[in-house]
Structures are given as structure tokens and as C-alpha cells.
Amino acid sequence: MARAALILYYAKPNRFSIAALAGALEARPELRGLPVDFPSDLARLRRALRAALRRHDLVVVGFSLATPQMEGLPPLLARLREDFPERVLWLAGGPHPSADPAGTLRAGFDLVARGEGEETLAELLGRLRRGYDGRGLAGLSWLDARGRCRCGGARPPADLDRLPPFSPGRRVFGPIEITRGCPFACGFCQTSALFGRRPRHRSPEVVAHYAGLLASRGMFDLRVVTPNAFSYGSPDGRSVDLPALRELLRAVRRAQGPSGRIFFGSMPSEVRPEHVNAATLALVRRYAANDNLAIGAQSGSRAQLDAAGRGHGVEEIVSAVAATRKAGLKANVDFIFGLPGEGEADQERSLALIRRLVGLGARIHAHWFMPLPQTRYAGLPPAPPPPRFAAELARLAAAGVLYGQWQGQESLGRRLAGLRSAGA
Ligand code: SF4
Incomplete structure (x- = not known):
């Protein structure tokens, strides 16, 4: 079992989505004990990433992104990838990546969670902890070896009553x-x-x-x-x-x-x-x-x-x-x-x-x-x-x-x- 940790970037415009994602993780018994950090700015993100890499085999860094936040993001992500070149999986979700998975992957992310991300994120983390990568998972997109955008199947609409709205x-x-x-x-x-x-x-x-x-x-x-x-x-x-x-x-x-x-x-x-x-x-x-x-x-x-x-x-x-x-x-x-x-x-x-x-x-x-x-x-x-x-x-x-x-x-x-x- 790989020791994995999750960092969810807790930027102000995306806080509602991050709270919902954190709630969905909490509802999964198999993910109890998963370390999750919520840095609210880039300096904190870097600190959280350094700390998580000291203790874990793999760190997933998740961003929820609306279209205006894409401006200026690719160079910033490139610098982060350069500074943290190994054992980090860069994941994007939210309105913009869902609508433009290929463009978001080409901006530097490893995986995109399309549409409603709660179940996709929880299943991805379960898989990663068992040593598999996320490619093929319903709701995810990735680039293949030739740079073409590949998509796992669509996910059925979530039942809101089964998802906590936030993470107590x-x-x-x-x-x-x-x-x-x-x-x-x-x-x-x-x-x-x-x-x-x-x-x-x-x-x-x-x-x-x-x-x-x-x-x-x-x-x-x-x-x-x-x-x-x-x-x-x-x-x-x-x-x-x-x-x-x-x-x-x-x-x-x-x-x-x-x-x-x-x-x-x-x-x-x-x-x-x-x-x-x-x-x-x-x-x-x-x-x-x-x-x-x-x-x-x-x-x-x-x-x-x-x-x-x-x-x-x-x-x-x-x-x-x-x-x-x-x-x-x-x-x-x-x-x-x-x-x-x-x-x-x-x-x-x-x-x-x-x-x-x-x-x-x-x-x-x-x-x-x-x-x-x-x-x-x-x-x-x-x-x-x-x-x-x-x-x-x-x-x-x-x-x-x-x-x-x-x-x-x-x-x-x-x-x-x-x-x-x-x-x-
Ligand atoms: S599609 Fe629905 S949510 Fe969007 S502006 Fe129209 S009424 Fe409002």
C-alpha cells in the first residue's frame, strides 16, 4: 500500500468546491486517516508539499479552477513541477478543466477530473494507495504517450444525499x-x-x-x-x-x-x-x-x-x-x-x-x-x-x-x- 497524501489548494474563489471534495473523502471509510492539507496560498502550498514529501511516497496536489484562474497558471505550474519533480501528481478539476480537459492537461497537469469531482477524487486516491495510477478511471482525463487527450468513461450524476456538503x-x-x-x-x-x-x-x-x-x-x-x-x-x-x-x-x-x-x-x-x-x-x-x-x-x-x-x-x-x-x-x-x-x-x-x-x-x-x-x-x-x-x-x-x-x-x-x- 503506497503512503499517499493529498493537498487541496484552498484558494478563496474555490473554497466551496474544496469543502465539498473534503466532505466526500470523509464519507469513504477506506480513506480514513488519509492526510489532507489545505494551503491557502502558494507559499503555504510549497511548505505543505515539502512536509508531505518527507513522510509519503506520493502526494496528490489538487486544484479546482474556474476559467479566469487559468490566466498565468501554466508558467506557475511549470515552476512548481521544476521545484518538485518527483512523486507529485498534479490534478485539476472544477469548471474550466471539466470543460477543456485537453487544454488543462497541456497547461501542465497530469490528470483532470471532469464534472462532479467528489467520487472521482475519492476513487483515484483509493487506487493510488493500492499502487495503481488513475488512467482509465471514469471521470478522469489524461494525455497519452503521443500527447492525445484520453478520457475515462462518464460518471453518473451524483446523489447529493450521499455526499456530505463539507468536512466536519x-x-x-x-x-x-x-x-x-x-x-x-x-x-x-x-x-x-x-x-x-x-x-x-x-x-x-x-x-x-x-x-x-x-x-x-x-x-x-x-x-x-x-x-x-x-x-x-x-x-x-x-x-x-x-x-x-x-x-x-x-x-x-x-x-x-x-x-x-x-x-x-x-x-x-x-x-x-x-x-x-x-x-x-x-x-x-x-x-x-x-x-x-x-x-x-x-x-x-x-x-x-x-x-x-x-x-x-x-x-x-x-x-x-x-x-x-x-x-x-x-x-x-x-x-x-x-x-x-x-x-x-x-x-x-x-x-x-x-x-x-x-x-x-x-x-x-x-x-x-x-x-x-x-x-x-x-x-x-x-x-x-x-x-x-x-x-x-x-x-x-x-x-x-x-x-x-x-x-x-x-x-x-x-x-x-x-x-x-x-x-x-
Ligand atoms: S443556466 Fe441556469 S444557472 Fe446558469 S445562468 Fe441560466 S438559469 Fe442561471
């Missing part, structure tokens, strides 16, 4: 993912490609169990991860199942005890506009502690909404904001500017909608489009912001009604589109 044993906690998968497959979003279009929900009993566990350790504030909070319990993810929503919220609040709080429909999750109505808002007001809803609008142009496949129109956005404000909650509304093919008329429509929403008391969370692999908009360049449009966004930001990282995303999006088309 190693004290790595995060929000509880209540739903995985989304039917909408919006043109700019990776969620449906990564997790499928059929939503899978963690049962109220299991969510409540972990909410109670957090509370028993003094963590009374629960946040949830889901593509669309109000679709909880819905078999197709398109409708609202009010009894299921109520059951979940009630079960969580009961399990948490009197000091507990759940934040539902606010960051890090959001809600679709057509699901915001008096009934869903009443549930939030009754059971949840958030003072705001995060509402996905994305554009004020019907043509852009249709092109992206959003499945809702502009008026649903206005109604959602009006209802949210009427219910006494703040409305934080997501917009994505620079969608492929977005012209001046589309941008004017978005600005007109923003003015209308701000008039109703909303705040705008502004993003600029970034082309992500395995989406319909992969490789397409973002539409550049005309000076007048950028100036208007800056004016709204100065007035305190618009926030977000859109300026940095705009230049990164252009670089990503350039990188992808150059590499294609």
Missing part, C-alpha cells in the same frame, strides 16, 4: 449545496454542461441534518448554493414547488434552533425573476434572515435574453423587483454586459431597464461577459463597451446604485477570447 472531521466548512443542475443552459453559463439539465436536490432531512451540525458547532448562519433558490424541489427546475420550499426552510430552522439563521435567495445563490412572487417572497420573509434577494436579469434587451435562452422577458424582471421591494426586501439585480452580438440598441435597452429598476429601489450587480468553455458562447469575444455606455455605468456606480467587477472582467474577457481563438 477536517473542519472545512462551507455553504450547503441544495440543488445541482439547471434546465436553462443559458448561452454564457457553464452550469448545465457541468452538472446536467435535470436538477438534483438534497433532501430537506439531509440539509437540516447538516444545518443542525453547523449550529451545534456555533455556526448559526447558513448559506446555500443552488443555481436558482426558488426552484428547490421542482422536478424540472422550471417551476416553483412551494410545499417543498416550505418544508426545506422549516426543517432547517427547526434543526438550527433559536439562534439559527438561513440566507435564502441571496448570495452566493440567486433566483430567477419569473419565480419571484408574493408566495415565494412570503416564505423568505417568514423563514429566512436575508434583507435582499439576488435576482438574475442579465439584459434589458429581449433579443439578447432570447439569444441567451434565458426563458424570461423584460417585464418579469420589472415585476420581480417591484414585488421584492413591496415585500420589504432589497433587490440586487445581476446584469451581464457585452454579450456576444450585443449592439448599441441592446445596451440602450439595458440602460433603460436599469434606470427603471433603480427607480424602483434596486441595486445593479454589473458583470461583463467572459467566454467560458463548453458554453454556447465559448470563444466569442465580448462586445466592447462604447465610451458613453462605460461612462453611464461609472456614473451609476458613483451614485451607489451599481457595483461589481465589470471593468476587470471586460479586459479579462477580451484576453480569454483572444487566448482561445489563438489556441483553437
Whole structure:
């Protein structure tokens, strides 16, 4: 039996995924006792790696990566490989490697875990400890001797109830993912490609169990991860199942005890506009502690909404904001500017909608489009912001009604589109 250790790079943008991976390892009796470290920066990673190599035959270093994190990664990984040339297996997973396994392997990784990584990582570690390598394992990709990308078979969608959402044993906690998968497959979003279009929900009993566990350790504030909070319990993810929503919220609040709080429909999750109505808002007001809803609008142009496949129109956005404000909650509304093919008329429509929403008391969370692999908009360049449009966004930001990282995303999006088309 090889003495193996695992290091999971615990970078801030990936902490939720790392907590879920650590939870999955904890659920495997055969992996009890596996040493796992969670360095949060590169200096700590190097220290952890040196220490692990002193005591173990093999160290797996796992990174969860979103597309923006790929920029600048290959030279950094090359330096790490040079400094630690032996007995280290460099593994990547997460949205970007899942969507572009070949590109990620060519960036310097030994293995890529595609899609839902929990079971793949656990099985890989079991195999490595028994002295086999991971090639051939379902969910993994690797390069063969001629540099061609090879893939083990696909893995069936995971049953969330069988996976702990985080790792109490190693004290790595995060929000509880209540739903995985989304039917909408919006043109700019990776969620449906990564997790499928059929939503899978963690049962109220299991969510409540972990909410109670957090509370028993003094963590009374629960946040949830889901593509669309109000679709909880819905078999197709398109409708609202009010009894299921109520059951979940009630079960969580009961399990948490009197000091507990759940934040539902606010960051890090959001809600679709057509699901915001008096009934869903009443549930939030009754059971949840958030003072705001995060509402996905994305554009004020019907043509852009249709092109992206959003499945809702502009008026649903206005109604959602009006209802949210009427219910006494703040409305934080997501917009994505620079969608492929977005012209001046589309941008004017978005600005007109923003003015209308701000008039109703909303705040705008502004993003600029970034082309992500395995989406319909992969490789397409973002539409550049005309000076007048950028100036208007800056004016709204100065007035305190618009926030977000859109300026940095705009230049990164252009670089990503350039990188992808150059590499294609
Ligand atoms: S943007 Fe939201 S609704 Fe659209 S595919 Fe992604 S998660 Fe689903």
C-alpha cells in the first residue's frame, strides 16, 4: 500500500468546491486517516508539499479552477513541477478543466477530473494507495504517450444525499449545496454542461441534518448554493414547488434552533425573476434572515435574453423587483454586459431597464461577459463597451446604485477570447 497524501489548494474563489471534495473523502471509510492539507496560498502550498514529501511516497496536489484562474497558471505550474519533480501528481478539476480537459492537461497537469469531482477524487486516491495510477478511471482525463487527450468513461450524476456538503472531521466548512443542475443552459453559463439539465436536490432531512451540525458547532448562519433558490424541489427546475420550499426552510430552522439563521435567495445563490412572487417572497420573509434577494436579469434587451435562452422577458424582471421591494426586501439585480452580438440598441435597452429598476429601489450587480468553455458562447469575444455606455455605468456606480467587477472582467474577457481563438 503506497503512503499517499493529498493537498487541496484552498484558494478563496474555490473554497466551496474544496469543502465539498473534503466532505466526500470523509464519507469513504477506506480513506480514513488519509492526510489532507489545505494551503491557502502558494507559499503555504510549497511548505505543505515539502512536509508531505518527507513522510509519503506520493502526494496528490489538487486544484479546482474556474476559467479566469487559468490566466498565468501554466508558467506557475511549470515552476512548481521544476521545484518538485518527483512523486507529485498534479490534478485539476472544477469548471474550466471539466470543460477543456485537453487544454488543462497541456497547461501542465497530469490528470483532470471532469464534472462532479467528489467520487472521482475519492476513487483515484483509493487506487493510488493500492499502487495503481488513475488512467482509465471514469471521470478522469489524461494525455497519452503521443500527447492525445484520453478520457475515462462518464460518471453518473451524483446523489447529493450521499455526499456530505463539507468536512466536519477536517473542519472545512462551507455553504450547503441544495440543488445541482439547471434546465436553462443559458448561452454564457457553464452550469448545465457541468452538472446536467435535470436538477438534483438534497433532501430537506439531509440539509437540516447538516444545518443542525453547523449550529451545534456555533455556526448559526447558513448559506446555500443552488443555481436558482426558488426552484428547490421542482422536478424540472422550471417551476416553483412551494410545499417543498416550505418544508426545506422549516426543517432547517427547526434543526438550527433559536439562534439559527438561513440566507435564502441571496448570495452566493440567486433566483430567477419569473419565480419571484408574493408566495415565494412570503416564505423568505417568514423563514429566512436575508434583507435582499439576488435576482438574475442579465439584459434589458429581449433579443439578447432570447439569444441567451434565458426563458424570461423584460417585464418579469420589472415585476420581480417591484414585488421584492413591496415585500420589504432589497433587490440586487445581476446584469451581464457585452454579450456576444450585443449592439448599441441592446445596451440602450439595458440602460433603460436599469434606470427603471433603480427607480424602483434596486441595486445593479454589473458583470461583463467572459467566454467560458463548453458554453454556447465559448470563444466569442465580448462586445466592447462604447465610451458613453462605460461612462453611464461609472456614473451609476458613483451614485451607489451599481457595483461589481465589470471593468476587470471586460479586459479579462477580451484576453480569454483572444487566448482561445489563438489556441483553437
Ligand atoms: S445562468 Fe442561471 S438559469 Fe441560466 S443556466 Fe446558469 S444557472 Fe441556469
